[in-house]
Amino acid sequence: MNLVxxxxxxxxxxxxxxxxxxxxxxxxxxLGIELMVAAVNVALVHQACLLSDAQALAAVLxxxxxxxxxxxxxxxxxxxxxxxxRGIEAGGFTELHG
Amino acid sequence: MTxxxxxxxxxxxxxxxxxxxxxRSLYVSAVCLLxxxxxxxxxxxxxxxxxxxxxxxxxxxxAVMVLVVVTIMASGGGAGDAPRFxxxxxxxxxxxxxxAAALLEGALTxxxxxxxxxxxxxxxxxxxxFGQALFTSxxxxxxxxxxxxxxxxxxxxxxxxxx
Numbered sequence: 001m002n003l004v005x006x007x008x009x010x011x012x013x014x015x016x017x018x019x020x021x022x023x024x025x026x027x028x029x030x031l032g033i034e035l036m037v038a039a040v041n042v043a044l045v046h047q048a049c050l051l052s053d054a055q056a057l058a059a060v061l062x063x064x065x066x067x068x069x070x071x072x073x074x075x076x077x078x079x080x081x082x083x084x085x086r087g088i089e090a091g092g093f094t095e096l097h098g
Numbered sequence: 099m100t101x102x103x104x105x106x107x108x109x110x111x112x113x114x115x116x117x118x119x120x121x122r123s124l125y126v127s128a129v130c131l132l133x134x135x136x137x138x139x140x141x142x143x144x145x146x147x148x149x150x151x152x153x154x155x156x157x158x159x160x161a162v163m164v165l166v167v168v169t170i171m172a173s174g175g176g177a178g179d180a181p182r183f184x185x186x187x188x189x190x191x192x193x194x195x196x197x198a199a200a201l202l203e204g205a206l207t208x209x210x211x212x213x214x215x216x217x218x219x220x221x222x223x224x225x226x227x228f229g230q231a232l233f234t235s236x237x238x239x240x241x242x243x244x245x246x247x248x249x250x251x252x253x254x255x256x257x258x259x260x261x
Contacts, residue, residue, distance in 0.1 A: 005108070015118065038138045048147070062239055069247050079172060088173055
């Protein structure tokens, strides 16, 4: 069980990281971040249940809520960027370039 | 049997994560993420955290993914848009794969009904301790997260100019 869960966690996290790094659309990057959060939660829940650690389960619940709030804010920012006619490609935002 | 169900849910999640990574349509990527989140909810349930599995399905696979799909549809779909925004079709083989996986997982879980609750009840007091931790030592954090979610919901409220 341990091996299966850790393999799933690693593969999901790698896929999320690759999606965040390799794709250029802001929405795809946000989806990659959500995938990484889900992967980390799988590992946390697995270890919490192995060790019967209720506090870790509470932490996972808080992570879920914070990630949902982050997704909502991210999506509204992306929609705002789209409405300002700058597209939703990450390459369109260059203000912070030196 | 629980091990096989977890392995199947994990394998399906990894396959859909791979499709999500390589498919050019954002809509297909979002639906694949929905399947991945449902599968992680199944893993939570099978590992003995049914409440977290339920919350994962309700909050993530429900509310957040609806927002994602609506955002994709709102930011594309018009004539002249790039195919990755305008393509709202979903590959049939992926839909069949997801459906078959759901049926197989259900069958595995029902077949191992004698062993699955044993796995869930491996720590009988865990759920009670979870609730207690949430409203005692994590009470302040829980209230703060509640406030954060309320503030986040304001982010999708339309501004005065848009109204």
